[in-house]
Amino acid sequence: MKKTVWAYKNSAKIDIGSYQQGAIDLDDIQKHNSISDAEPTTGGTAEGVLIHELVEQFELQKSGVDPNDKATKDARFNDDHQAGINAENQVNGNTRLREKEQISEGNRVDFLHNNPYYYKYYRQKDNTILEERISVESKDMQINKKVIPE
Template sequence: MKADDIVASFQTDNKGNDVGKAEYTNIINSGLAGQFEAKFEQTANGKYLVTLGATEGGGDLSKLSAEQKSFYDSFNDIANDHSSIVAQDVVLNDDTVDWGSYASNKIDVGDMSKFNSISDKGHTGSTAQGLLAHETDEQHQFTKVEGYQSMNKIQKMNTWDTSHEHAIGVENAVNGNERLKGRDINSGNSYTKFFKEANGSVTSETATSFTKNMQVTKMTIN
């Protein structure tokens, strides 16, 4: 295994199919304007090396929007960082995970798929690509911490603030808006975030927590 890859693992169903791989692939591909797509190379242990490659007849970066280009740059740069491996344990509608878990490397593509794509006209708040970019960048930032390979989950969580702060900046660029700091509301049953959109309006976004069927509600409040 090379040290310049994003490595994704998927659970399998009773027919041997990779659970969540289709959703993971769709989140990536739907954010790249048909110009680029996810490429998977299966390893001996059943995991996948994930990179981005040009589609047939594609590969034109000039055809990406600013948000799509930010998503491409973030994911592609991490996949080609020769100093680290970013592991992703991909799950689908896991009621122990909301979007992703920094401690366990889990990302829930079922949750992420409930959100707009950056390719959708008039998208607001979180996007599927913004969430994936955020979780991927957090894990990448963790690999920059000295001694990270030997840390337990408690020690890892002590590094979350710095990783999370950096990942929000990446997410903002991918979403094309600004997640407002210090405004999050965690009620236990739901989680609310606030975003300042490019037109100056504010979006309130509430997602149900720890459920196999996340429900998302967005509204403009300003």
């Protein structure tokens, strides 16, 4: 079975990547700081986000799931998403705190009330926790990062 990953540029419908649609938004990825930037690398990086999205799609293809079987793809998502996070952590040199994302009041409230933000959390090399607030469903995705208390 062959899997196509669609690459978009500045799509309002694809926020960084879409597991279900097999798509990535290259402009959204480039809005993250790069590992090669002169400034310190914090939170998500362009390289980490790209490897995350590609690993998710690779794991999905490896599974042999019919690309049109939405229910089975949904059932696989958590495992494939975790594989993407593991690869992202290796590239970034920090640890994405997925468990914090799952219980984050911001994520719950924002998705329930259709606010256009998603939050990610990372434990940095210096042991601080960094919060990323990412605007979604917009052609002009914005990323705001700040260190937060534990």
